[in-house]
Amino acid sequence: MNKVIDSQSLPGWEVKKLGEVCSIIKRGIPPKYIENEGMRVVNQKCIRNHEIDYSLCRRHNTSVKNVPEERIIEIGDILINSTGTGTLGRIAQVRTQPVEQTTVDTHVTIARPIKDKFFIDYVGYIMI
Numbered sequence: 001m002n003k004v005i006d007s008q009s010l011p012g013w014e015v016k017k018l019g020e021v022c023s024i025i026k027r028g029i030p031p032k033y034i035e036n037e038g039m040r041v042v043n044q045k046c047i048r049n050h051e052i053d054y055s056l057c058r059r060h061n062t063s064v065k066n067v068p069e070e071r072i073i074e075i076g077d078i079l080i081n082s083t084g085t086g087t088l089g090r091i092a093q094v095r096t097q098p099v100e101q102t103t104v105d106t107h108v109t110i111a112r113p114i115k116d117k118f119f120i121d122y123v124g125y126i127m128i
Contacts, residue, residue, distance in 0.1 A: 028104030031060040040102040076120040078111040093124030
């Protein structure tokens with residue numbers, strides 16, 4: 001039996017849709033992969049156990065295709081695997097500033113909580 005969560009079932013709490021508490025919810029870019037240099041790209045296999053394994057990232061050739069600023073990950077972003085058997089729905093939150101600019105591919109969605117709405121880590125824990 002599924003229970004509908006609404007403001008009446010949670011007195012003192014506001015119930016909002018994810019789109020109302022995030023500044024963006026968008027999938028990443030279709031990368032043009034290269035072996036060296038370029039921008040790091042988080043893909044599905046990078047998101048495991050609610051953490052991001054940057055060592056599994058591939059590289060995107062930014063001289064062929066620019067990455068929109070909003071698709072460069074930042075602290076607080078929640079990364080959600082959006083496709084794939086066995087990987088769909090895996091989630092990790094960016095908790096520390098990446099050492100270099102990093103984006104995500106089209107198999108990963110960035111949900112960026114609005115920073116002045118609430119404690120950002122809280123949203124990540126709720127999503128998990």
